[in-house]
Amino acid sequence: MADQQRPGEAAGTGVIDDDELALEVPDRGSADELLDAGAHAPLDLMRHSAAHVMAEAVLGLFPGARLGIGPAVADGFYYDFELPRPLTPDDLAAVEERMRASIAADHPFVRRELPFDEARALVAAEDQSFKVEILDDLAAKAAAAGEDVPVTTFYEHGSFHDLCRGPHVASTGRIGPFRLLSVAGAYWRGQESRPMLQRIYGTVWESQEELDRFLWRREEAKKRDHRKLGRELDLFSFHDVSPGSAFWHPKGWTLYRTLENAMRELQARRGYQEIYTPPLVSKKLWEQSGHWDLYREHMFVIEAEDETFSLKPMNCPESTFIYRTRVRSYRDLPLRLSEYGKLHRNELSGTLSGLTRVRHFVTDDAHIYVRPDQIGSEIEALLEEVREAYSWVGLTPKLTFGTRPDKALGDLALWEKAEELIRGALDASGVDYRIKEKDGAFYAPKIDIQVEDALGREWQTATIQVDLVMLPERFDLWYIDDQGQQQRPVAIHRAIYGSLERFIGVITEHFGGAFPLWLAPVQVALIPIADRHGDPADELAGLLRARGLRVEVDRTDSRMQNKIRLAQEQKVPVMVILGDREVEARTASVRRRDGSQEQGVAWDDLAARLADEAASRAV
Numbered sequence: 001m002a003d004q005q006r007p008g009e010a011a012g013t014g015v016i017d018d019d020e021l022a023l024e025v026p027d028r029g030s031a032d033e034l035l036d037a038g039a040h041a042p043l044d045l046m047r048h049s050a051a052h053v054m055a056e057a058v059l060g061l062f063p064g065a066r067l068g069i070g071p072a073v074a075d076g077f078y079y080d081f082e083l084p085r086p087l088t089p090d091d092l093a094a095v096e097e098r099m100r101a102s103i104a105a106d107h108p109f110v111r112r113e114l115p116f117d118e119a120r121a122l123v124a125a126e127d128q129s130f131k132v133e134i135l136d137d138l139a140a141k142a143a144a145a146g147e148d149v150p151v152t153t154f155y156e157h158g159s160f161h162d163l164c165r166g167p168h169v170a171s172t173g174r175i176g177p178f179r180l181l182s183v184a185g186a187y188w189r190g191q192e193s194r195p196m197l198q199r200i201y202g203t204v205w206e207s208q209e210e211l212d213r214f215l216w217r218r219e220e221a222k223k224r225d226h227r228k229l230g231r232e233l234d235l236f237s238f239h240d241v242s243p244g245s246a247f248w249h250p251k252g253w254t255l256y257r258t259l260e261n262a263m264r265e266l267q268a269r270r271g272y273q274e275i276y277t278p279p280l281v282s283k284k285l286w287e288q289s290g291h292w293d294l295y296r297e298h299m300f301v302i303e304a305e306d307e308t309f310s311l312k313p314m315n316c317p318e319s320t321f322i323y324r325t326r327v328r329s330y331r332d333l334p335l336r337l338s339e340y341g342k343l344h345r346n347e348l349s350g351t352l353s354g355l356t357r358v359r360h361f362v363t364d365d366a367h368i369y370v371r372p373d374q375i376g377s378e379i380e381a382l383l384e385e386v387r388e389a390y391s392w393v394g395l396t397p398k399l400t401f402g403t404r405p406d407k408a409l410g411d412l413a414l415w416e417k418a419e420e421l422i423r424g425a426l427d428a429s430g431v432d433y434r435i436k437e438k439d440g441a442f443y444a445p446k447i448d449i450q451v452e453d454a455l456g457r458e459w460q461t462a463t464i465q466v467d468l469v470m471l472p473e474r475f476d477l478w479y480i481d482d483q484g485q486q487q488r489p490v491a492i493h494r495a496i497y498g499s500l501e502r503f504i505g506v507i508t509e510h511f512g513g514a515f516p517l518w519l520a521p522v523q524v525a526l527i528p529i530a531d532r533h534g535d536p537a538d539e540l541a542g543l544l545r546a547r548g549l550r551v552e553v554d555r556t557d558s559r560m561q562n563k564i565r566l567a568q569e570q571k572v573p574v575m576v577i578l579g580d581r582e583v584e585a586r587t588a589s590v591r592r593r594d595g596s597q598e599q600g601v602a603w604d605d606l607a608a609r610l611a612d613e614a615a616s617r618a619v
């Protein structure tokens with residue numbers, strides 16, 4: 001999480017993974033996290049190695065520069081520097097020049113171990129205060145755990161060395177075609193109270209062709225940046241008074257509710273019941289669920305009348321209170337409780353970014369209580385829900401099945417049974433999936449859902465977890481079986497869009513703001529050519545609205561061409577133009593966003609066709 005997620009970055013440091021609490025995540029901004037370059041895949045090795053070479057080049061140009069950290073990230077690498085002045089584009093060209101020389105020299109990367117004290121003395125003598133801080137943190141952490149201070153490792157190439165765990169490529173000559181991309185301000189450790197460093201982003205690939213393709217994709221992604229489109233299309237805005245929480249404008253909120261309602265309609269068909277539980281809950285609940293120990297630093301905590309509350313960071317435990325208000329029989333299951341829960345997570349202010357890294361968001365959550373024998377059929381039905389929902393936005397979900405981790409809670413036989421049933425459901429559904437061994441949550445095997453957008457970027461959106469322990473045991477849930485005995489249900493946690501905020505960020509970029517008819521905030525722009533066509537336009541608008549269509553009538557006195565241009569800029573899918581001939585015959589001239597045109601369409605016919613198209617949720 002040290003890397004600030006840029007728009008369009010598909011890094012999986014996402015917003016809503018419920019299983020985040022299941023992992024031993026390094027403290028955010030901690031030395032452990034900062035030191036781990038995350039360089040494990042072959043391309044990542046090359047990327048992180050390029051970061052070393054970039055640091056060498058920057059130090060060559062600015063002796064005395066202080067180094068922050070330099071990890072591989074999605075599509076490239078960065079390094080943070082404290083420099084005497086802001087970098088210019090010319091500086092980046094000079095850095096690239098020096099990097100090319102270092103790569104041509106083919107310096108080997110040499111690993112060197114140093115005892116802790118020598119390492120600290122070395123970086124202190126070099127006045128690398130951020131590196132000193134990293135080492136001091138490591139030492140403090142070791143002391144707190146009662147362990148020895150770890151031996152430190154440096155990697156050298158040419159005249160440059162860096163405190164680093166590695167690994168790297170064998171030599172600088174192994175680094176492929178690269179490009180430096182941009183400079184951005186980044187707070188040391190993502191905290192606003194710490195120094196602002198200059199972060200240089202770069203990218204490196206194995207071939208020139210891959211580099212070229214990436215650069216094209218990046219240009220395209222800039223045009224589609226959801227924050228830019230959010231402004232241009234009047235969808236949402238962000239304001240300092242509530243960092244990391246979107247202010248939804250009428251058009252954006254229409255989009256939001258349209259997505260919510262589509263899911264509501266699907267859920268109604270599938271027998272879900274929607275609930276709503278409070279966002280402000282006592283810490284007692286989180287102590288019972290285990291989140292207070294594992295997840296407290298991510299929560300907003302509030303004191304009132306000597307009691308400690310928090311804004312909920314996830315919905316999971318609260319549905320159990322509704323479950324337990326009645327004795328449940330085996331006939332009541334599956335019990336499918338859905339909820340659009342308003343969630344808050346305390347992300348560091350310096351890391352917030354658009355809709356993809358927020359503090360406040362809503363998930364299309366559901367908790368489904370089933371008997372163990374119902375797991376397979378329920379998962380199969382859920383996979384069909386996923387497939388259907390993603391077809392509404394023209395995306396094909398890819399699934400990853402995470403199996404039992406080493407440190408798992410719950411009965412081994414039940415785990416094995418659940419995994420077998422999930423595997424069976426995945427196979428039966430015919431969808432593409434891969435298996436990630438031991439990647440399940442500690443209480444649940446899970447299926448993660450990723451999508452690849454129009455630019456080939458992968459996004460983690462949603463998840464299905466088959467919870468054998470956390471809700472059923474910690475909250476002592478049971479049902480009465482057909483023998484009159486108490487049995488534990490299994491709780492399936494599932495979100496299909498995931499965070500609505502993140503999902504809207506992803507699809508806004510995927511469509512470049514040109515939403516399909518069913519989703520478009522304004523579906524039809526009605527364009528009267530002259531003032532005298534205004535009243536008939538309002539009449540037609542009434543007909544279309546009666547069919548549930550979202551219509552705007554442009555009754556300004558600008559010329560027709562301007563009205564058309566405006567509707568095109570706003571990416572309205574259908575423009576309907578009314579002049580004398582059309583008004584006379586009660587027909588319309590119809591222009592689609594894709595350029596196709598139709599003349600003389602009868603009003604009733606138009607209303608019926610557009611309503612059908614919107615109802616079909618065609619992309």
Ligand SMILES: [Zn+2]
Nearest residue numbers: 155164165166
């Ligand atoms: Zn390194």
Ligand SMILES: [Zn+2]
Nearest residue numbers: 018315316493
């Ligand atoms: Zn849950």
